[in-house]
Amino acid sequence: MTGKVFKEGGHLEYAIEAKGLSKSFGQHIAINQLDLQIPKGRIYGFLGPNGCGKSTCIRLLTGLLEASNGEVNILGKPLLGNEESLKQRIGYMTQKFSLYDDLTVKENLSFVGAIYGFTGKQKKARINELLSLYDLEKQTKQFAGSMSGGQKQRLALACATLHSPELLFLDEPTSAVDPENRREFWERLFDLCDAGTTILVSTHYMDEAERCHALAILEEGNKRADGSPQQLMEAMPAKVVEVSGDNLRRLKQNLIQHPDIMSAAQIGAHLRVLVKQKVANPLRFISQLSDGRVAVLARPSLEDVFVACTGGRHVD
Numbered sequence: 314m315t316g317k318v319f320k321e322g323g324h325l326e327y328a329i330e331a332k333g334l335s336k337s338f339g340q341h342i343a344i345n346q347l348d349l350q351i352p353k354g355r356i357y358g359f360l361g362p363n364g365c366g367k368s369t370c371i372r373l374l375t376g377l378l379e380a381s382n383g384e385v386n387i388l389g390k391p392l393l394g395n396e397e398s399l400k401q402r403i404g405y406m407t408q409k410f411s412l413y414d415d416l417t418v419k420e421n422l423s424f425v426g427a428i429y430g431f432t433g434k435q436k437k438a439r440i441n442e443l444l445s446l447y448d449l450e451k452q453t454k455q456f457a458g459s460m461s462g463g464q465k466q467r468l469a470l471a472c473a474t475l476h477s478p479e480l481l482f483l484d485e486p487t488s489a490v491d492p493e494n495r496r497e498f499w500e501r502l503f504d505l506c507d508a509g510t511t512i513l514v515s516t517h518y519m520d521e522a523e524r525c526h527a528l529a530i531l532e533e534g535n536k537r538a539d540g541s542p543q544q545l546m547e548a549m550p551a552k553v554v555e556v557s558g559d560n561l562r563r564l565k566q567n568l569i570q571h572p573d574i575m576s577a578a579q580i581g582a583h584l585r586v587l588v589k590q591k592v593a594n595p596l597r598f599i600s601q602l603s604d605g606r607v608a609v610l611a612r613p614s615l616e617d618v619f620v621a622c623t624g625g626r627h628v629d
């Protein structure tokens with residue numbers, strides 16, 4: 314992993330800086346006053362449910378969509394007015410992978426190579442390098458449309474990184490692949506990051522968000538929290554108590570009526586309960602409400618943070 318990237322004078326260098334970034338579609342506010350500071354050389358996540366604005370935000374940051382308000386700097390330059398020159402320095406992998414189904418693997422890469430101005434031997438060499446790197450050498454003549462989800466994903470990543478972008482945007486890149494492919498894909502992302510690429514990845518998977526160096530939790534176009542997974546877990550405005558015993562479904566129904574309980578969800582033989590921060594002794598509080606069932610304090614997970622920031626009842 315590359316170290317933090319500092320400007321002379323010791324300030325962190327940012328790949329992405331946004332201030333008050335907003336986008337409305339008619340009356341609908343899709344992105345609301347978003348501030349971002351994403352250091353170079355890091356993997357940064359957008360975590361949020363469908364429709365929270367992840368894709369819209371990525372499209373705003375790539376210059377594909379015009380903001381209604383706000384300022385964006387990409388790789389140290391204002392995005393506004395520099396969209397064309399920045400296109401050479403950024404890569405974008407869309408949710409649907411944007412491959413040409415009726416072109417072969419090699420033809421897809423060749424097409425993207427031509428767009429980025431690669432020709433002749435240089436293009437051939439770069440394509441061969443990517444075919445090897447992304448384990449696609451046996452599929453060179455296969456039509457993209459007939460490939461498996463994992464192969465398509467690797468080809469899409471090869472296309473998005475063909476011009477060796479400094480900044481890579483990945484919009485829900487692992488939604489269509491199995492856990493093994495997802496794991497492999499993340500290894501590749503860390504390889505890219507290690508080589509100096511900054512990556513912004515959107516996801517609705519908690520385990521994926523947990524792999525990021527830092528992330529923002531988005532809900533309805535608003536940033537609810539941001540920081541490293543560790544920081545978010547430590548700063549969570551709730552305590553987690555796990556309860557075990559009989560009749561957990563009924564207990565859950567009772568617990569969620571209480572105004573100091575943000576959520577209760579069954580996980581296997583336990584009920585995982587989020588208790589508001591203001592409750593001084595959450596363990597005693599839950600024990601009393603649980604009629605003598607066994608209750609223990611648990612370490613927060615990123616999913617708990619997510620629920621506390623978004624899904625739970627209003628957080629005081």
Ligand SMILES: Nc1ncnc2c1ncn2[C@@H]1O[C@H](COP(=O)(O)OP(=O)(O)OP(=O)(O)O)[C@@H](O)[C@H]1O
Nearest residue numbers: 338341343361362363364365366367368369370485
């Ligand atoms: N071109 C558009 N015109 C009108 N509304 C739009 C447009 N693009 C996005 N929206 C709306 O903006 C909101 C955010 O959508 P967006 O696609 O950014 O969410 P998302 O978090 O990426 O979700 P998903 O994972 O489902 O793509 C949604 O309510 C969506 O309907």
